[in-house]
Amino acid sequence: MYDPKSLKAEDFINHEEIEETLAYAEANKNNLELIDSIIEKAKDRKGLSHRDASVLLACEDESRIKEMYALAEQFKKDFYGNRIVMFAPLYLSNYCVNGCVYCPYHMKNKHICRKKLTQEEVKKEVIALQDMGHKRLAIEAGEDPVNNPIEYILECIDTIYSIKHKNGAIRRVNVNIAATTVENYRKLKEAGIGTYILFQETYHKESYEKLHPTGPKHNYAYHTEAMDRAMEGGIDDVGLGVLFGLELYKYEFAGLLMHAEHLEAVHGVGPHTISVPRIKKADDIDPSAFDNGIDDETFAKICALIRISVPYTGMIISTRESKAVREKVLHLGVSQISGASRTSVGGYAEPEPEEDNSAQFDVSDNRTLDEVVHWLMEMKYIPSFCTACYREGRTGDRFMALCKSKQIQNCCHPNALLTLREYLNDYASEDTKRIGEELIKRELENIPNPAARETCEKRLAMINEGKRDLYF
Ligand code: SF4
Ligand code: SF4
Numbered sequence: 229m230y231d232p233k234s235l236k237a238e239d240f241i242n243h244e245e246i247e248e249t250l251a252y253a254e255a256n257k258n259n260l261e262l263i264d265s266i267i268e269k270a271k272d273r274k275g276l277s278h279r280d281a282s283v284l285l286a287c288e289d290e291s292r293i294k295e296m297y298a299l300a301e302q303f304k305k306d307f308y309g310n311r312i313v314m315f316a317p318l319y320l321s322n323y324c325v326n327g328c329v330y331c332p333y334h335m336k337n338k339h340i341c342r343k344k345l346t347q348e349e350v351k352k353e354v355i356a357l358q359d360m361g362h363k364r365l366a367i368e369a370g371e372d373p374v375n376n377p378i379e380y381i382l383e384c385i386d387t388i389y390s391i392k393h394k395n396g397a398i399r400r401v402n403v404n405i406a407a408t409t410v411e412n413y414r415k416l417k418e419a420g421i422g423t424y425i426l427f428q429e430t431y432h433k434e435s436y437e438k439l440h441p442t443g444p445k446h447n448y449a450y451h452t453e454a455m456d457r458a459m460e461g462g463i464d465d466v467g468l469g470v471l472f473g474l475e476l477y478k479y480e481f482a483g484l485l486m487h488a489e490h491l492e493a494v495h496g497v498g499p500h501t502i503s504v505p506r507i508k509k510a511d512d513i514d515p516s517a518f519d520n521g522i523d524d525e526t527f528a529k530i531c532a533l534i535r536i537s538v539p540y541t542g543m544i545i546s547t548r549e550s551k552a553v554r555e556k557v558l559h560l561g562v563s564q565i566s567g568a569s570r571t572s573v574g575g576y577a578e579p580e581p582e583e584d585n586s587a588q589f590d591v592s593d594n595r596t597l598d599e600v601v602h603w604l605m606e607m608k609y610i611p612s613f614c615t616a617c618y619r620e621g622r623t624g625d626r627f628m629a630l631c632k633s634k635q636i637q638n639c640c641h642p643n644a645l646l647t648l649r650e651y652l653n654d655y656a657s658e659d660t661k662r663i664g665e666e667l668i669k670r671e672l673e674n675i676p677n678p679a680a681r682e683t684c685e686k687r688l689a690m691i692n693e694g695k696r697d698l699y700f
Contacts, residue, residue, distance in 0.1 A: 232486065232493040237452035240490035241431050246482045249282050253478070257286035267295055270536045273303070278485035281537040285481055285529065293529065300532035300560045303539050309637060309674075311612045311644040312604055313564040314597070315364040315402070316357055317546070319573045320345050320384050322586050324370025326406075326443030328429070330474060330518065332511035333370045333588060335443065340511050341584045343573035344375055350387045356576035358396025360568055360597040361655035363613040363647065365398050366425060368588070371406035371444060378412045381405055385419045395654045395696050399615035402467070406445065407454035413461025422618045423500050424458045425467035426451075430475040431483025439474060455487070459495045464624025466491070467544070469503030472530070473521045481530060488538050497625045501542040501564065502534055508548050508589040528556050535561025540631045547571075547593040551603070554593060558609065567600035569593075601651065602660045605667050612644035613651055616699035638677045639700045642684035645671055646698050649691045 230242035256262050266280045276284070284296055321344035324333040332340050345353065357365065367384065369376045381403070388398050400422040407426060416424065430436050433448045440446045455466045468487055470480040484502065492498040506527065507515045515521060522530070534543055545554055545562045547569040554565060572580045572587040580586065595603070601611045616639070617627050630636060645668050652664040668688065675681040680700070687698045 232490045235453065235456055235494065237449040238433070241433075241452055241483050241486055243433060245486070246431070246479055249279050249482045250478055252279060253282035253286040256283050257288060259283075260289060260292070263287050263289070263292050267292065267299065270299060273306075273539050275539055276485075276537040278482045278489065278537075281485055281533055282478065282482050284536075285478060285533055296529070296536065297532050297560060300535040303535050304559065304561045304563075307539055307631065307636065308563045309610075309641055309644075310608055310671075311610045311614075311640055312558065312562075313364070313542070313612045313614065314362070314601070315366055315544075315564060315566050316360075316362045316576075316597075317366045317368055317404075317566060317569050317571065318350075318353060318357065318388075318576075319571065319586075319588065320350070320367055320369045320381070321372070321376045322370050322573050322588070323372040323375035324443075325372050326370070326445040327441045328443075328445065329439050329441070330429075330471065330507055330513055331588065332513050337512055341586045343584075343586045344380075345384070345574055347383060347387050349574060349577075350384050351391055352577040353574060354388050354391045354398060355393045355396070358391070358393050358398065359655070360576075361396075361601075361613065361651045362567075362597065363398060364400045364402070364422070364615055366402040366404055366566075368404045376405075378408065378415060382415055382419050385416075385421065389420065395650070397697070399697075400618045404467075407451045408457075410457045410461045413458045413463055417462040421463070422615070423465040423467045424455075424463045425469070425501070425503065426454050426458075427469040427471060427503065427505065428452065428483070428487065429471045430480060431470065431487070432475045432479055435475045452487075455491060455499075456494065459491070464497065465500035465618075465627070467501035467503060468499045469505060469544075471505050471507055472527070473507030473515060473518050475520055477520065477522050477526060477530065481533070484534075485537055488541065497628055498538060499541050500623075500627070501544050502538065503544040503546070504531060504534070505546060505548055508592070510587065510589040511585060513589075524553055524556070527553065528560060531557040531562060532560040540628055547591045548589060550592040551595070555607070558607070565600070568595065568597040598655070598657050598660050601656065602663065605660070605663045608667075610641075610644045610667065610671060611648060611651070612640070613647035614640065614643040614699065616643045619699070638675060638680040641671070641675055642680055642687075643699050645684060646687055646691065649688050650696055653691065
């Protein structure tokens with residue numbers, strides 16, 4: 229029985245409900261009256277149900293799709309302004325006991341180079357990331373209770389936070405590790421993590437079990453219910469995601485929104501972020517072996533509809549996507565992107581020799597962080613290295629309250645400028661610095677509250693005098 233309040237995976241991600249939703253969406257895909265009424269409903273900015281959103285996803289009417297895109301762009305501007313938060317992944321270990329058929333870290337892959345960073349190596353990687361200008365990391369590790377037990381992850385988090393190199397600091401560590409116990413989530417919370425991220429991969433149980441034939445990840449319910457355990461363990465900010473290409477995208481889209489509805493119904497707060505990875509080529513993985521791949525246009529439509537359906541949820545896109553695709557979806561609602569990523573274990577401090585390939589997937593956007601920052605500013609976006617909410621304890625519902633209070637422009641906007649100022653002073657090339665100066669001058673005018681604007685100006689001057697880590 230479908231029940232968003234249930235704690236059982238098969239109730240809140242109910243297969244029959246998804247099938248009915250898809251049938252309803254298909255039956256109504258040309259029902260322009262209904263589609264118009266859903267678009268109208270979306271305009272009140274309270275989000276859309278999985279059913280309504282699925283009808284919009286099924287709609288093929290060009291002019292309505294344009295309306296959806298325009299709405300997504302408007303929401304993006306209203307909720308996130310022109311800021312884009314920057315982060316980098318850091319792979320700690322690719323030892324893994326699971327058998328995921330789409331990931332080269334699966335246990336049966338005997339030729340991929342297995343690595344696990346020592347604390348000394350973590351330190352070197354973090355210094356290299358700080359030297360680029362990164363302040364926010366997402367750590368990644370395979371599941372292996374012997375090689376990467378929770379104690380190892382906790383030790384790495386401690387190491388990461390402890391490194392202060394020149395003016396650098398990692399101020400928020402998000403964690404993407406396998407589903408675990410409430411007790412372990414509590415330990416992660418105590419270690420001071422930001423968001424706990426876990427991709428569902430696919431919400432389709434039968435496919436899930438086939439795609440994860442062996443290892444603890446085979447257990448669909450344990451994996452799907454992980455976010456509830458994370459929240460029970462005190463983690464307020466959780467990040468959802470599916471790997472598009474594994475199953476039918478319409479199914480995944482409905483499942484994703486149902487998961488968000490479930491978190492809201494049970495915990496009173498929806499997901500902090502949603503990631504939208506698409507399957508990519510990797511060591512022994514050929515994406516064409518999966519026949520549910522989606523084209524760039526469908527991908528853009530999914531991004532736009534996520535933005536409309538869950539307006540307060542951040543949306544993340546990685547360097548799996550090319551510059552061109554990233555450029556397209558930035559307008560439609562993406563709020564966080566990675567830059568200069570390495571998807572191998574290590575590789576920031578020293579590039580990995582080709583024969584030692586340990587990468588999880590091939591990167592499509594190979595630019596440096598400076599190039600990405602430059603590119604964003606050329607498109608009039610403000611690259612933001614802000615981590616203020618996490619450090620002020622504005623997580624979970626307190627973060628959502630900030631979003632909904634419309635104060636975000638008086639808070640995120642100046643914080644974006646302050647962290648960009650730090651970046652320009654400490655890490656940027658001359659050319660990037662030049663456009664950045666102009667951008668800061670221009671964007672100061674866009675802080676609505678005059679007192680906040682004045683304080684921001686003062687703090688920018690303090691950063692120029694050598695102060696760091698100032699935020700609202
Ligand atoms: S997706 Fe994660 S759990 Fe699966 S094989 Fe890769 S690293 Fe292991
Ligand atoms: S102030 Fe909070 S919500 Fe705004 S950019 Fe910074 S961390 Fe994100």
